[in-house]
Amino acid sequence: MPGENLTRDEARTRKSLIQTHTYAVALDLTQGPDVFRSTTTVRFSAEAGSSTFIDALTARVHSITLNGSQISTSAADGTRIALDGLLDENELIVDVDMRYTNTGEGLHRFVDPVDGEVYLYSQFEVPDSRRVFAVFEQPDLKATFQFTVTAPSAWQVVSNSPTPQAVPLSDTVARWEFTPTATISSYITAIIAGPYESVSSELTSSDGRTIPLGVFARKSLFEHLDAEYIFEKTRQGFAFYEDKFGRAYPFEKYDQLFVPEFNAGAMENAGAVTFLESYVFRSKVTDAIRERRVVTILHELAHMWFGDLVTMKWWNDLWLNESFAEWASTIATAQATEWTEAWTTFQAMEKSWAYKQDQLPSTHPVVATINDLEDVQVNFDGITYAKGGSVLKQLVAWVGEEAFFAGVSAYFAKHEYSNTELKDLLSELEVTSGRDLSDWSQKWLETAGVNTLYPDVTVDSEGTISAFAIRQTAPADYPTLRPHRLALGFYNLDNGRLVRTDRFELDIDGESTPVTELVGRTRPDLILINDDDLAYAKIRLDEASLRVAMKHLSTIENPLARALVWGSAWDATRDAETAPSDYVDLVLGNIAAETESTTLRTTLSQLVLAAQQYVARDRQTSTLARVADELWGLAQQAEPGSDAQFQFVKFFAAAASAPAHLDTIAALREGDTKLNGLEIDTDLEWELLVALAAGDRASVADIDAALERDSTASGQQFAAQARASRPSSADKSAAWSLIIDDDSLPNTLVAYTALGFRRAQHAAVLTDFVDRYFNVLVDIWNTRSYKIAEHVAVGLYPSSLANAHLRDATTAWLSTHSEPAALRRLVVENLAGVERALAAQERDAR
Known part of the structure; x- marks a missing residue:
């Protein structure tokens, strides 16, 4: 029987044979740290006499009963259970043990290092509800789900339906029997259990119902939870969506739970949304992260209609x-x-x-x-x-x-x-x-690829536009030219600032679209295609506009227009059309005035990447030193306590390489050097320590001492990153062995260790890992869960090398490995990053 990888054809066939109606799932979470008992009763109709299968990733099968008759446990192969001789209407009971995971898939089990408390949460998208109960695991086989959970009585248990009053079974164990859900897909069902702390509130829906609200976090993190702000954004989102969608919220309640070791940003479980714990801010974060949390809250809320309801x-x-x-x-x-x-x-x-x-x-x-x-x-x-x-x-x-x-x-x-x-x-x-x-x-x-838009402008001797057109190109492999609704912006210098003086909105299509209404107008200082960012297309500036942008980008008043120019400059750099050294100059000359936190964060990330991998190889060390020098200077000049000051310090630590930089970081961390308004809080202290570790200025003992002071889950993650960031071959080998030789490392520690592994002040230390990477890749893919295998395929790829040796080794592996397709795709994407870096280096060397 096929394994875990359900195909679309199999799903179509199964859908043609059956229709699910109801699930009753009983989970016993008191069986110990490794497995839990799962008993599923599913009722479904079928084509009489047909055969199909139900998905279940089991540790042990106790019994399988179909329409009142026991069927052999040999019908279960650990991933699927074969079902033969189906009736018009069927009842299937599957009684099994399932395994907890520490990979963020299925039912994840976490032990808080602060107090030893156990926390569970489910993550089912794409195909992982089958790790918790027997299920026809495909989105078009919807049903109602009724959960009954037996767990320690001191815990809270949350699911898609409102949490019922627990029924005591003993002094220490209780049972929660939830009411059935609405008709939903299996991947948006949820179970969250443990001694979570919570805050409750409510709102009135547009149809007059009272919707209970809850916000949850672990005990040891709860003091940092700003629940009232989260409720405020939730209410704003409810009002906006119910008005715009013309449909009241479709479920009975809305809980938001911040859970440990979460792989994604959040998950849209119907009425029980889970978020990664980084959104509980125990230390200062950038405004970009604060805004991102709001967008994520509203993203998951939108899913209640688009994804969960339909x-x-x-x-x-x-x-x-x-x-x-x-x-x-x-x-x-x-x-x-x-x-x-x-x-x-x-x-x-x-x-x-x-x-x-x-x-x-x-x-x-x-x-x-x-x-x-x-x-x-x-x-x-x-x-x-x-x-x-x-x-x-x-x-x-x-x-x-x-x-x-x-x-x-x-x-x-x-x-x-x-x-x-x-x-x-x-x-x-x-x-x-x-x-x-x-x-x-x-x-x-239904077609792939991105178009690029160029302004073709002709100006007479008086500075008057005599011809104007927007030219559209497409990559050779994806030659589709698309229709675009977009705006053109004219910007002129006014008292030292670039201000929009005209805007023109129009439709374009094909290779070239004349814009006749611009003929006879005075050419502005800067012409911006796709002003207001209506279209999806890369844009280029004409030569005159580019010169103005290089000198005056920071003076563009509109932050969206600035972001478009920043983006255009980066695209041209990535495409090796302009020299990465020029991009470094552009950023360092204009970034001090940027007001938007995400623009600042994105641009500084690109600046560091350009310095580390894109500039000509013989200039990388000096360029990175210059970037670090100037970022520290910008941090000193920034408004005390500002988001910009905070980000300049963080990216200074990311770029630090020279002894003087490390001296400054050590002094900052110890408090010998201070910046007015900058607090070296717990997370920033860790980031500085990671930088010191990467520069061989922090020992394993120093990292262990820091972990003793911050023995939290976050502290463990930072410590793993710091150890793996240390620069010697022995340190990199130790990080490698933690991930490759031991399959028990939790998902977040795998990710943080890989992050530190890739950080290499002298990238050559990773050369020996190129062959090691390709030697283990297929075995890891075949033996680990998807998320862990992905962390290895992407996280342990020694991309910091960005050289011909890595390119050639990757190309050689791809030439002999046509399968697995999903793994091959990840490696192809790794290679593309190396090839782009090499092209940029060649352009910069001209």
Whole structure:
């Protein structure tokens, strides 16, 4: 029987044979630290006489009963249970032991190092509810789910339905019997259990119902939880979505739980959303992170309608969930909260992610080809989220915001509690907008690649525009030229600042679109294609505008326009069209005045990458030293206590390499050097220690001493990163062995150790790991869970080398490994990063 990798064809066949109705799942969480008892009763209809299978990743099978008859436990192979001789209506009871995980998949078990308390949470997307109960694991087999949980009586137990009063079974054990859920897909069911602390509130829905609200965190982290702010953003999101969607919140309550060792940002479990604990701020964070948390809160809330109420039939329409939530959360953040520059953040962060992903060899249409579960596992990417969200922004500009929301409202009304495909949404938008979207859909959603837009401007001797056109190109492998709704901005210097003096909105299509209304106008100082960022396309500045931008970027008043220029400069650098050294000059000459935290964070990350890997190899050391010098200077000049000061210090630590830099970091950490307004709190102290460890200025004993002072889960993660960041070959080998030779390391410690492993002040120390990486890769993929295998495939790839040796070794491996396809895709993406770095180095050396 096939293994864990369910194919689309198998899912279609199973859907044609059966329809699920109800699940009753009883979980006993008192069986010890390794396994729990899971008893599932599922009722479903079927084609009489047919055979199929149910998914269950079991540790031990106690019994299987189909329609009152025991069937042999040999029908279970550890991943699936064969079901033969089905009736019109069926009842299946599966009584098994399941394993806890420490990988963030299935039912994750965490022991708090502070107090020894045990915390559990489920993570089921994509195919991991089968790690907790027997289930027909595909999104179009919806049902109701009724959970009964036996657990320590001191715990809280949360699921999709409101938490019932616990029934004591003994002095220390109790049972929680939840009411059935609405009809939903299995991957958005949830169980969260442990001695969580919580705060409760409520709101009134648009249909008059009282919706209970809860915010949860571990005991040892609870003091840092700003629950009232989270409730405030939640209420703002509820009001915005219920108004715009024309549909009241579809579930009974709304809990938000911050859980340990979480792999993603959050998960949209119906009525029981889980978030990573980094969103509980125990130390100062950048404004970029604070804003990102708001966007994430609103992203998951949008999923309650788009994804949970209405769900895609198969994972090729995953974008219907993620792209919509990405777009909706950004417009909600901009219009309903204090973070009014959310679209600037979207341009700086999501758009840059999308453009990067869309230029990889692994790029794919927004509506991707998903043949099996391994395909979808690697498809949570910049296309599915960021490009899809960008394309939806373009669609809103194309059909109009009012028509778009009207179509979405009709879509929810028609398809609630069911499954859909792309055509179902587009048909509603065609009705409300009056536009035929078939050609638009084909070009935007069913083809891959990103276009580049150029201004072709001719000016006479008087400075008057005599001809103007927007030229569009496409990469050779993905030659689609698309229609764009966009704006052109004219910017002129006024008292030392670049101010927009004219804006023109228009449709363009094809290779060249003349803009005749600009003829006869005086040429401005800067011409900005795609002003206001309506379109999804890379943009270039004409030569005159580029010269002005290099000198005056920091004076552009509009933060979104600044982000567009920053993005254009970075795209040209990544594409090896302009010298990385020029990009370094541009950033260092203009970044001090940047006001938007995410733009600042993104640009500084790109600055450090350019210095470390993109500039000519013989200039990398000196360039990185210059970057660190100037970042420290900017930190000293920044407003005391500001976000900019904080970020300049953090990126100074990331770029530090010279002895003088390490002296400064050591002095900062010890308090011998101070910056007015800067507190060296717990997390910043760790970041400084990681920098010292990477520079061979902090020993393992120093790291252990820091961990003793901060013996939390976060402290363990930072300590793992610091140890792996130490520069010797022995230190790198120790980090490698922790991950490769021991499969018991939890997911977060694998990720932090890999992060430290890749940090190498002298990248040559990683040379010996190139062959070691490729020698273990397939075995790790075949023997570890997906998330751990992904951490290894990406996290232990020695990308810091960025040299021909790594390129050639990667190419050689790919030439002999056509499978597994999902692993090959990750390696292809690794190679693309190296090849881009080599092209940039060659351009910089000219």
